[in-house]
Amino acid sequence: MPDLVIETYELTKVFQGIGQRIVAVNEVSIKVPSGVVFGLLGPNGAGKSTLLSMLIGLTLPTKGGGKVLGYDIVKESLEIRKRVGILPERIGFYEHLTPVRNLTLIGKLNGLSGKELEDRIKHVLRMVGLSEHMHKNVGAFSRGMRQRLGLACALLKDPDLLLLDEPTAGIDPEGVKVFRGLVRDLSREGRTIVISTHLLRELGPLCTHIAIMKEGRILVQGAVKEIFEDFLLKRGFTYDISLSEVADQGIVEEIKELGNVVDVQLKGRDLIVRSKVDLGDELYDMLTKRGYRLRKFTMRKPTLEDVFLYYSRGEGTNEVG
Ligand SMILES: Nc1ncnc2c1ncn2[C@@H]1O[C@H](COP(=O)(O)OP(=O)(O)OP(=O)(O)O)[C@@H](O)[C@H]1O
């Protein structure tokens, strides 16, 4: 497998309507390394589904191009669709058939048959927690059950790369937990998983890499760890400190003398210090040397929402890592 399982360059999609022109995907160059869990994160209308659809050749780019598993997304999309497990945004099933029958048809289209296909179907239905329902008609399925069946379809050909568009849409919290476990297992097996979502809190923790997308553009992309480090360097560090006794105002000046301090707030025993660089050790040493006993000393950890808001407001630069 290539080191980069997905690579696009200036991939663009313009939808031309009557009297309007929508740039759904705007010069997107993404890189997805092999073996990562990649979150394509963005609000409704950001262009996530259009981007995924271009990667598998279901939507033709207006400009730019790309490769998936080394295959050209325009000229070799058939090869891509053969190899990639896809959960599209809207998935249709034969309503009057059971999940097993639906999966059998899809499996046959993908060149599977006989005992191998039977075993595989049982396995994927178990993976997504649908074993109990395997003899019901899909017409009687709830939205969450359909979504799980969609996932089972994506897993059927045992793919090395999965593209999952809003995989937890309509799935209940228990199902989301199962899904997260499933993604972790699949990732541990060395597969690459791309998840598009706007549910930062629900699926963000799964991702080792992310791209933040808004209005057709990628605002930042890279390894989550590096994006957070970069965010901290740009936004600064915040410490929440609680002393065991009330401090006098002099301490504010002393902290400022450490240098690179943006702001110090003192309220009784509580201090909030904001700095441009990581001052944790120096601040801790200084306070303890002055004889203060510390009831609390923590650095605020930014969340994915903080990072998302920062970049989507246009405060960050383009690329990290
Ligand atoms: N077939 C189409 N014809 C015209 N405009 C389209 C078409 N498909 C998508 N769009 C427009 O392109 C933009 C991006 O849509 P897209 O569905 O890719 O966003 P998304 O990030 O997947 O959103 P969501 O989170 O709601 O699924 C939107 O403005 C949408 O209205």
Ligand SMILES: [Mg+2]
């Ligand atoms: Mg979408």
